[in-house]
Amino acid sequence: MKVYELRNVSYRYPTGEWALRGINMDVERGETLAIVGPNGAGKTTLLKLMDALVMPTEGEILFEGKPITEDTMTDGEFRRKVGFLFQNPDVMLFSATVLEDVAFGPVHLWSKERGLERAREELRRLGIEKLADRHPYSLSGGEKKKASIACVTAMEPEVLLLDEPTRDLDLRNRNFVLDMIRSWKGEGKTVVVVTHDLRLIRLADRVYVVNKEILFEGTPRELFSRPELIERANLDVPEIVRLFHELGINEIPLSVEEAVEILRGLLQR
Known part of the structure; x- marks a missing residue:
């Protein structure tokens, strides 16, 4: 079953500049999809469109066969099913403690008591329960990334949209993120990730190379078989x-x- 169907999707910034033009893309349930391309290629905008944070200027996006509209932005069922991990964890961490941040979504989805318990469960599951009472601004970069992941996964989403999840992380924390994605794959979750990390690309079932339009769609092995395309995507061969x-x-x-x-x-x- 297709989770997403993008049909001739374009997006233009308020300045008049086109971020994306004529994007046609399908995302199958349970697959891991990597989106790669140079800086300024519209990759983050594409994720925001899929998360209904912005609406396309042209074209249509279907989620589970239904069109994404302005109403989807505040649709509680859609927000439960789809989790968005921002590139900058500070966007997701704004409360006095990590526990409050992780509980923010669950408390609005369930009761306060159930939401707090769900947040504690997720912190324990990720092995970061020691961060519960810490102020987010006191955390290291890796700890912030883990806390922001918990904010997303505490909602038990079926679809995860990840924007450069390993960027600026050291090896240990990159491995943590890679292990999380492997576990989501094992659970049958749908993962769409924007990345420059070659190890992460290797985990994908399919890869799209995007630079305002789609330049390539295929498997990681097919991408790595074309060094000129890797360089056009601003990746190291x-x-x-x-x-x-x-x-x-x-x-x-x-x-x-x-x-x-x-x-x-x-x-x-």
Whole structure:
């Protein structure tokens, strides 16, 4: 079943500049979709359109077969089903304590008592219950990211829209985010992620390269097989991919482990 259907979607800023033109895109239930492209390509705007934070200038977006309209912006059922993780966690952290921030959505969805308990459950599940009574501004960058994730997942969404979730994080916290996405995949949730992180792209079922319009749609392996497209998307070509292209090996690995297996196979021929 299609969760999203975007049909000839365009968006123009109040300045008159077009952020996106003629976007046609489907998102299947349970898939992980990566959206990549250079800065200023309209990727964040695309996520905001899918979250009904802004409305398209032209075209139509369907969610579960129904058009997204102005009314969707305040539709409680839509807000429960779809969670948006902003690139900057400070946008999501505005209360006196982390617990209050994480409980903000659940309290409005359920009762205050149930909402607070749901927030505590999610902090424990993510292993960050020690942050509950901390002021958000006292947190490190990684702690803020984890707290903002809890704000989203406490609502138990079926669809997660993630804007550069690993940006500016150290290795440990990037691994935390990657593990979260793997767990969501395992739970059958639908994940749409804007990213420049190659490891995250490898987790995706499909990838769109966007620069105001769609330049490419396919699998991560198909993307990595086209170095010129990777560069147009403002991504670093992985060294292992560059090596295989230089050696003239057509089979492109998505990991070092795959590269080893491919090379072993070639040596045994």
